[in-house]
Amino acid sequence: KAGVTQTPRYLIKTRGQQVTLSCSPISGHRSVSWYQQTPGQGLQFLFEYFSETQRNKGNFPGRFSGRQFSNSRSEMNVSTLELGDSALYLCASSSGGQANTGELFFGEGSRLTVL
Amino acid sequence: KQEVTQIPAALSVPEGENLVLNCSFTDSAIYNLQWFRQDPGKGLTSLLLIQSSQREQTSGRLNASLDKSSGRSTLYIAASQPGDSATYLCAVHQAGTALIFGKGTTLSVSS
Numbered sequence: 554k555a556g557v558t559q560t561p562r563y564l565i566k567t568r569g570q571q572v573t574l575s576c577s578p579i580s581g582h583r584s585v586s587w588y589q590q591t592p593g594q595g596l597q598f599l600f601e602y603f604s605e606t607q608r609n610k611g612n613f614p615g616r617f618s619g620r621q622f623s624n625s626r627s628e629m630n631v632s633t634l635e636l637g638d639s640a641l642y643l644c645a646s647s648s649g650g651q652a653n654t655g656e657l658f659f660g661e662g663s664r665l666t667v668l
Numbered sequence: 669k670q671e672v673t674q675i676p677a678a679l680s681v682p683e684g685e686n687l688v689l690n691c692s693f694t695d696s697a698i699y700n701l702q703w704f705r706q707d708p709g710k711g712l713t714s715l716l717l718i719q720s721s722q723r724e725q726t727s728g729r730l731n732a733s734l735d736k737s738s739g740r741s742t743l744y745i746a747a748s749q750p751g752d753s754a755t756y757l758c759a760v761h762q763a764g765t766a767l768i769f770g771k772g773t774t775l776s777v778s779s
Contacts, residue, residue, distance in 0.1 A: 557711075559711075586766055586767075595769060595770075595771045596757070596759075598766035598768075601766055609765065609766055645712075645767075656702065657714065657767060658714055659704070659714070660711050661710055662710070662711045664709070
């Protein structure tokens with residue numbers, strides 16, 4: 554069974570640009586969560602989607618957005634990039650459910666560098 | 669607000685040693701606790717998931733315990749190997765929220 558797939562794995566952007574990251578969850582999983590990981594802040598929750606609806610949202614500015622498609626694949630977008638957005642962006646999938654307390658499985662991440 | 673703490677932040681041991689990693693959380697109203705491993709520059713690999721009703725879970729050389737009332741979990745690694753070198757993260761799950769992570773313990777096992 555294939556794991557969580559994130560693309561691209563690495564990307565370099567300049568300040569002011571925008572970026573779109575993609576995540577394909579494990580087959581059959583309906584919940585996709587996104588996290589930002591930086592050396593200083595650790596892992597911080599961005600948002601979670603379940604059945605194409607945003608179910609939960611972290612404390613990030615509106616420049617960070619996401620969506621989920623009918624096949625459960627998810628994308629996140631960051632507009633007007635800032636230097637501080639440089640991070641490893643991790644996607645996690647789970648089977649979901651009402652409270653979404655199932656085991657989470659993570660992808661390898663997308664390493665974003667903003668110059 | 670739930671806070672998760674992992675102590676120590678870093679640990680170095682010789683190969684073959686048994687070791688314990690600690691995780692504490694401030695709010696005992698959790699659904700479950702999950703331990704992960706992260707290699708440098710990589711994603712997170714799920715190691716063990718303990719439901720709030722369980723006391724421990726085992727997988728191979730790994731054993732995780734949970735004491736919800738005291739807000740503590742431990743990850744026991746038996747007979748450590750150089751390949752165990754990585755950062756170990758614990759995370760708790762509460763109703764209506766995302767996983768809340770600790771900052772991790774970076775383990776180095778020398779041969």
